[in-house]
Amino acid sequence: MGILAGLGSRLPSYGRSIPAWLSRRRRSGKAEGFWRPLAFFLGVVAIYAVTQTHYDYLAQYMFFTHRAQHLVLHHAAPFLIALAAPLPVLAAGVPNQMKGFPGRAIAVRILWPLYRLLQHPVVAPMLFVGLIYFWLIPEVHFDAMLSRQLYQVMNWSMMLDGLLFWWLMLDPRTPEQGGLGYGTRIVVLLAVVPPQIFLGAYLTFSKYELFDVYAVCGRAWPLAPLADQQLGGLITWIPATMMSVLGVLIVIRYLLGENRWQALSLQ
Incomplete structure (x- = not known):
């Protein structure tokens, strides 16, 4: 528990402001629709559920619940948040004091090269x-x-990396607008599949208990160590790799949508 704890005092006012921002954008002709806000809120709720509830306790005392927690933090929740493309709405909610912060330009100059490095199509996967x-x-x-x-470092790093990776893959911008090329995105999404399959299969079929920390601390449920490890391996293997397949389908949808738009513009 702790990823969202620091924002606890701000969440109520922040939550009340979001509908107002969406309403203003709708009146200005920039309606976000239904599915994008829903995807964003589902992603945020999923992060909350696995880090700020009793589930976080279970994740520390069972290997397979830990793997499910990281599946949410590294794959599912960042995927939903990136798919929502919430940056315009979030930027509209930044307080005016922060927009005029004197050190903002300096911070951007320092962080931008690091961000570009982390978003490189070789470094990111x-x-x-x-x-x-x-x-x-x-x-x-x-x-x-x-x-x-x-x-906490482990969970934060998984969540932040997931947000960076899936934003790079699901960025709604076209290559002409600064987004990564569609072919490159598909190659990257497919490239991360084999290592995850290998790791998941290794955990699933290993005949030895690899993580004795759960024996030291005691498991939350009376599950055999190898069975716990096998369940964790399956979670690392199947749903995690299926997220890449889903990402490929969405990228193809982006590509087909752009091609259709280009065809209409030429008529």
Whole structure:
């Protein structure tokens, strides 16, 4: 628990402001429709559910619930938030004091090169898959599950990386508008599939208990260690890789939509 804790005091006023922003944009002819706001709120609620409820406790005492938590933080919730393309609405809600912050230009100049590096089509998939592998190194995983600070770093890094990766893949901008090329997106989405399949299969079919931290702390439910590990492996394997397939379908939808628009404009 902690990813959204720092925003706790601001969430009520922030939540009341969102409908007002959407209403103003609707009156100005920039209606967001129904599905995009729904996807955004589902993504935020999903992050809240796995980090700010009793589920976070279960994620620390069962391997498969931990893998399900990271499936939400790294895949499902960022996917929904990126699909909603909420930046225009979120930018409209930034307080005027922050828009005029004197150090804003300096912060942008410092952070922009880092952002571009993380969004490079070679770096992004390596980081996306690499973080999954890194936090599942048995020694690293052992330390992360026993250290409150490292546990928060692990969850934060998975969520932020997921947001960066899926925003790069599901960016509604066309290549002419600055978005990544559609072919490149499909290649990247397919490139992250085999490493996740391999890792998930390794966890599922391993005959040895790889993560003894759950034996040290005790499991929340009386589930056999290998059965717990196998369930976690299946979660790492099947739904995670299916997210890439879904991402490819959405990118193809973007491409077909752009081609249809270009065809209409030539008529």
